Amino acid sequence: MTDFFKRRLATSSMLALGVAAAIGMSATAASAQTVADIKKKGELTVGMLVDFPPYGIMSSSNQPDGYDADVARLLAKDLGVNVKLVPVTGPNRIPFLLTNKVDVLVASLAVTPERAKQVQFSQPYAAATIVVYGSKKANVKAAPELKGVRVGVARASTQDIALTAVAPEGTEIRRFDDDASAMQALMSGQVDAIGCSTTVAAQIEKRVPANTFENKFVLRQQVMGIAMRPGQAELQKAVDDFVARNKANGELNKLYRKWLETDMPAMSGS
Template identity: 75%
Template structure:
């Protein structure tokens, strides 16, 4: 079997397996990349989601748009190169990085201990707040109250994990294929509340009469980092410098205000 065929076979196997041990085993095939390499190439290839508005979406010209797209372009400008933005999905974004299809990910990737075993994260550049969102007036003030209501979540999502962890034993948790399905279940009355990001909550609020639903309480706040391959220490330092500088000068806050209508949270 040739190296090329081996690599294609490994890539296919990686897509079919879970992200844990398979990704870690495959990581050594990825080559380190420096700032000089990117400058010589004249562009930085950045993977981003286009199905997670307002962080990642597409515009009228079907081009990547949203907070992550603006951050990606700002990073490229900071490095003095062009931005080549490549759409990725939730499941394939880390494999795309580890198989050298992209140089970095600006892809709404929450920083978690498990993911930190697979990729190298920059300092946080964004955050997503996960809330319990339900009927206005419903007696849901804390996780202890969830036992009396039906709660919807997108299956295997961060909010699923957060609700499952917080809810008392016996809580009725209904799991749906995605946020859109959970959203529709709340609007149609199949569930009394859902665990979702504040951006999903804002989308629901636009579709129903005012004061139909409200944020009940925060489940967690996720810090998001720009992801790089392990061993890219020089490039990671450059990205961290970029994040620190543009946090201090307010540029990231301007973009966050533009897309999320709120100030960039203080990130640790």
């Protein structure tokens, strides 16, 4: 069992410093284009979120960790190279990939038709349920009841897109740089609810008095894929083979149970 639930989430300011430092270190790194290039380089550079527990966090030693980090380590091991984990944010993760700052993204990136026009996705390696989560005092059970409600989301995230699509006119959507900032806004009363994954909601539950917040309604179910730049058919095949093989042998399920304390759900494309 991981000691994840004994760890405290890093504060937003520490997270920002960690991301800034990682960006500085990775800005000059050349990004590999093929499997052979990665093996020649001897290192797989992976972009990942560190504010999306338990998929991505900063560990007690201020290093990227979580389910995504373990998947990235397993992928690098499969390729026979070292791994370099580069913290990214929701808004900059695809730009980091497309500008060659990282080789791939294992960054809780939901597979959507819009994103599939920008990047290549592997078959799903993880899944998440996105909900509107807010004060028990707020009488919100469905999207039409969000009128006049202040709702926070991480900017450019799947929850931002899903919420924007269903929120009625008069909903006050407040966009933050990351999930950690949205969480802080909810707990400090700046917003009445947030759009987030059920795993993020579970972490908030552990930090506030009982019966403070609750899941209001489901925004969407989503699967996540490892993302690569367009035109990398060989690399995509290698990553797809990695995902399929480690689903079949149970290794991904072990990591899923380690971090999410449940079995990996069935996913389309599995």
